[in-house]
Amino acid sequence: MTYCVALRLNRGLVFAADTRTNAGVDNIAQFRKVHTWRKQGERVLVLLTAGNLSLTQSVVSLLNEQIAESEKEPEAVNLFNIPSMYRAARHVGDAVRAIRAIDGPALEASKTGFTGSFILGGQIGDEPPRLFQIYSEGNFIEATDETPFFQIGEHKYGKPILDRVAQPTMRLGEAAKLILLSFDSTLRSNLSVGMPIDIVLYERDSLDLRREKRIYQDDEYFKNLSHAWSDALREAFTKIEEFDV
Known part of the structure; x- marks a missing residue:
């Protein structure tokens, strides 16, 4: 499993994965799930991936092959000449469908299923930054002011704090702190989710x-953040009136 999250702000975008x-408790490995493309002064695109690693790697490889060709x-x-972020999201969705057409039937026959999800964000030219969640079928949705963040993978434990705190008006550093919490x-x-974290x-x-x-287990900021948050929650808990019938 994995956990990826991205937040769209008035000031920009924050991504982390x-x-x-793992394929069992005794088969654990590390792979980068943040993929970036940029032409300085023209465009920046960031893709987060979750799901079957062989499928998500194939999608990224296909996108890179298209650029090389x-x-x-x-x-x-390709991602370096596409005119808008909407078209970029459609392009990634097409790549997902292409890989699904190749590998999907064999996976369905083995009852494994085609599982892969993506978050694509970035900015092309004068267009404002945009953020999309792309599903395993290749279709997608876009982040809005009312829903400024997307999560893929093992998202349920990290969602409550995002629901309560995330706002498009946040500074990038604030948003990064929120995502790390x-x-x-x-x-x-x-x-099934483990460090290091790429942000x-x-x-x-x-x-x-x-x-x-890349934030490792011994990162000083992350350790202090974790301890401070635990202390703050305990203090807030003690200040709330006890339940009584």
């Missing part, structure tokens, strides 16, 4: 990626 994959066929559609709750409750902060209209970090 864990790196754990554009040197021979400049007119061929969401990860802290998930890590405490589910062993990307994209500043609106920068059309560049300047703030990326």
Whole structure:
């Protein structure tokens, strides 16, 4: 399993994903689930992946092959020449369908099923930053001011704090803190999600990626954040009047 989350803000976008994959308690590995593409000054795209690793890797590989092949066929559609984020989301959805057409029948026959979900966000040219969640069927939805974040993977433990706190008006650093608290709750409750965590902060209209970090188990900020949040919850709990009948 995995946990990925992204938040769309007035000031930009924040993305994060864990790196754990497992096929049982004795078969655990680490793979990067944050994939980025950029042409400085023109476009930035970030893709988070969750689900069957072989399928999500195939989708990313297909997207990269299309970019590489554009040197021979400049007119061929790829993430580096697509005109809008909406078209980029459709392009990723098409890649998902293409992989599904290849591998889907065999997976369905084995009762494994085709499982893969994606979060795509970024900015192209003068268009404002946009954020999409893409399903295993290739269709997608877009984040709004009322629902400014998306989660894929093992999301239920980290959702309550996002529901209560997430706002488009937040600063990037605030949003990153919120997302890491969401990860802290998930890590405490589910062993299938594990560190390190990859986090990307994209500043609106920068059309560049300047703030990326991999957060390991011994990261000082993350440890302090976790301890401070636990202390704050305990203190808040003690201040609430006890239940009585």
